[in-house]
Amino acid sequence: MNTFRAALGRELLVLWRSPAEIINPLFFFVMVISLFPLAISPKPELLATVAPGVLWVAALLAVMLSLDGLFRRDQESGVLDMLLTAPVIPVVPVLAKLLAHWLLTGLPLVLISPLLGHMLQLPDGALGTVMLSLLLGTPALTIVGAIGAALTVGLNRGGILLAVLVLPLYIPVLIFGAGAVSAAAGGANVGGILAILGALLALTISLGPLAVSAGLKISSGN
Amino acid sequence: MNTFRAALGRELLVLWRSPAEIINPLFFFVMVISLFPLAISPKPELLATVAPGVLWVAALLAVMLSLDGLFRRDQESGVLDMLLTAPVIPVVPVLAKLLAHWLLTGLPLVLISPLLGHMLQLPDGALGTVMLSLLLGTPALTIVGAIGAALTVGLNRGGILLAVLVLPLYIPVLIFGAGAVSAAAGGANVGGILAILGALLALTISLGPLAVSAGLKISSGN
Amino acid sequence: MLGSPRYFYTFSSRVLPWLTPIALLTLAAGLVWGLAFAPADYQQGNSYRIIFIHVPASSGALMGYMALGVSGLVAVVWRMKMAEVMLKSIAPFGAALAAISLVTGALWGKPTWGTYWQWDARMTSMLILLFMYVGVIALQAVIRDPRQAARAAGLLAMVGVINVVIVKYSVEWVQTLHQGSTLKMFGESTIDPAMKYPLLLSMLGLWLLYAVNVLLRARTEVLWRERRSKWVSKRVKEGEH
Amino acid sequence: MSDSSTRLELVQLGCERDDRMLFSGLSLTARAGEIWQITGANGAGKTTLLRILVGLHGFFEGERRWWQPQWQQDLLYLGHQPGVREELNPLENLRYACALNHQAGDPMAALAAVGLRGFEDVPAAHLSAGQKRRVALARLWLQRKAVWVLDEPYTAIDQDGVAQLDAQMQQAAEAGSLVIYTSHHRVGDGVQRLHLENGRAEVVS
Amino acid sequence: MSDSSTRLELVQLGCERDDRMLFSGLSLTARAGEIWQITGANGAGKTTLLRILVGLHGFFEGERRWWQPQWQQDLLYLGHQPGVREELNPLENLRYACALNHQAGDPMAALAAVGLRGFEDVPAAHLSAGQKRRVALARLWLQRKAVWVLDEPYTAIDQDGVAQLDAQMQQAAEAGSLVIYTSHHRVGDGVQRLHLENGRAEVVS
Ligand code: HEM
Ligand SMILES: Nc1ncnc2c1ncn2[C@@H]1O[C@H](COP(=O)(O)OP(=O)(O)OP(=O)(O)O)[C@@H](O)[C@H]1O
């Protein structure tokens, strides 16, 4: 537990020292969302119909791209080797890393999402669901994406290989996340859908970190 | 000219040796496009309305992400230093690189785009415009994105910083590109819009490579 | 036992000579029966005959991915060499079948629905399955060390299998949420036995062919990996195959 | 065969990479208090061997036995790369390494010992290649671990640093640690040498 | 002041990085046929100085004058990183370097000279650290350039390689090249030495 706390502190510090890593996913999220009114049409009704999908796809891409470098610098600088030879199971520092990453990059997306939902003409009643669905969904996206990041660390291929590995795995979360927002915008009850999202999150939290550690070990040559 | 030919050959070879760099942007393009029917709705009429925007945003992101590593490996391996100390103006190898990159990653997107347009329920009459607009637009996206890639090389930040720098610059191309497709889907004449796209392309081709070389010099410490 | 590459090689040498002809004959019988002799559909005429390729290919693609997941589990958890070989051998044919399923489905869609593509639940999940095959293949292609590549792909395939199941469920959910049952592929009940038996036959034939393909690929891979071992050099010297 | 002071036993160890046998049939016993230097030409497999020892590379034949099941508790491994994140300063880097490896000791004193006094809170991005490596080497001045495995510890270190490092390794060995390191340039005296060449591994002491 | 054999003149050169003066008031004249070694502790500024010389680092004071305006035509610079792409094999890497630098010569022979015979068409990704550097060093065995600027050329090179490299530098100098290099480990004999320390640069020959 001490190790976990030290690791969490260190991860937060590392992210904090390079604020770009925190700000950029947020900017990316906002920018991608603002591309759509330009590319599709600024008509309010149309925007409102596509808004759930646009919000969720943008969030998904932002999370995914933010994960590209999750382990890269630790690997290049040799910290990853240190972590894998240390006398702690790698799940501990991995969990710390995932938590820190989500807190500083995922959570801001969640917090800003109602504003963007409003800009995309979603009814006010749906904005709570926007937040809630992202609150449940983005940690799952972070963990699943981290599996891909672990498997590709050291290959130095950039985000696009990660995307090819990870996007298909994101689809269930996307469907239920966007589905919840659509349902809320249509005035329907969203409890059931959010429960499914919660179940997906529970599944990823329980198995994901193990898969991430296994991926890191494989990447290092095991 | 000999140097250009040698450089072009080398760039094509490097890309060819890592086929993933060629295939991945293509798959990313296809995948991002197929996220939308899942996230928005599979209803044909709605899809057809958003199709131009979705196609263009997906192409834009695919091109942008494929550029993330454009100079990174050359920089890490010291090839970039060699290029900047060589007795040729850096525009020559830069042009070779851009051309090779577009031929092997941009052109495939253009070629596959009618198929995706069809999947997004665009009318057959608009598919030609899809291709043509991307044919004019993707080289411009490549060149503009390369400026961002040059400025961020060595920062080792992953694609998301690049996105934040480059996305705003992509907006004109996006507006006219998606606009052309929308117009074609609506049965309007697209000659004028395509001419504007062509003019944007001419502008980026004439000034872009110089900006890219300047960016590389700045990044190396000049 | 099968975990030993050498044993696998001898075993497959014995199996292949009769498995290959059986696979080809079954498939040929199913296809000929289906394409040439089964009655035409009263609604769709002859266009329905594409079913004899479409359904076997679709099911083969699904099964292939499941097999990939199982190999992944064995490779990652028990580090068995043959499972690593299998990971490399199963993926390409499966991806090809997924592509065939998509293409035949699309070709079939034109006469029946008037469009090549619909974002129907099954079609969408098959597309995603193809993407997942591509992911496994791409990952293996970029990792240089073959054993490491296999283990990485194995982990991805394990995660992928869980995903296949969830995707299937969630895609159906989208469809029912967004649109009614407008696009139902006709159910099994409507299939007349004269169509059903050739279909079953070609399905069996294609699965066997898949197995043959996997065995052949695995044999090449085994030889390559073990090329410096005594048993391989002995075989090469003796001119055996 | 193995007495109480045995720390590491290799039995018929072999490793192949890229269709080339780096080494095979490597058997040896390394004891507490010994210093082993691994030499060999570029590409001979020194780094790979060290990674096998510390469990980072899992594709090998034969056996590698450490003296206790919980050997990682008492191992200090420094790889090719220093394991220093550029965003953090030397002190933060060192503290994290200690927390992860359960290594006690006074980080400030260790940094001073490797000549980084005054640089404790300069972000590591602003240090030169050699200074970064010194941050990693500072761990050798903290609580002593039973086994040191060092990959090219002299890289980018200037001459004073090299002498100091030598002394520190000697001292650790005298205090009962097993030190294993690779290096091209210096052949240490009084150390056991394992030389890798053409797929063979030979002890030349 | 500058005669025909002068290749490089530095006048009151100074460079500051991270609020620290790496060196200042550095003036010297380097002539054809000379070998200059730049030494200094880690972080002293050796790499930075070389990058200033070849035009990769533009933030400095004072003046750096090469002997001809088209000096880049006749320069061979090898940086810290070997400049070798992993996707290409040694031969392809070397050919590209030659095309870019207009350097003539027989690449196959050069690779053989640095001990890479038989590795010509192995992708560089499969080479060890030292082998990759040897690919870069092969350029020293091609058409001779008037100025060599080498940053830590001995890094990761084994002992035979070091001796061979020394000989090659000697030979280039005898044939009229100016050789400038950095190194920690070896102090060459018969070379001019420029030592960087505490913000001062001194010639110790
Ligand atoms: C690209 C488009 C299509 C894809 C990806 C696709 C995919 C699939 C899949 C995955 C199966 C399940 C196989 C199994 O469970 O073993 C299947 C079965 C089937 N498909 Fe398609 N399909 C497509 C288009 C069509 C079209 C247009 C039709 C005809 C209207 C059609 C008719 C059938 C039939 C009759 C079955 C077997 C019935 C059953 O087992 O439930 N498919 N298809
Ligand atoms: N990432 C890799 N993938 C595949 N093979 C590799 C990899 N890295 C090294 N090798 C192979 O393993 C061999 C040994 O490499 P290793 O890094 O262990 O050598 P080394 O003795 O440490 O060399 P050096 O003195 O240059 O550091 C190399 O010759 C190369 O063929």
Ligand SMILES: Nc1ncnc2c1ncn2[C@@H]1O[C@H](COP(=O)(O)OP(=O)(O)OP(=O)(O)O)[C@@H](O)[C@H]1O
């Ligand atoms: N990228 C950088 N950004 C800012 N400052 C840097 C950077 N790289 C180096 N420095 C600073 O410049 C100083 C000199 O670095 P340089 O790399 O030239 O040293 P060096 O003499 O080559 O050292 P070494 O022997 O460790 O290679 C360092 O102490 C550091 O403070």
Ligand SMILES: [Mg+2]
């Ligand atoms: Mg090494």
Ligand SMILES: [Mg+2]
């Ligand atoms: Mg240096």
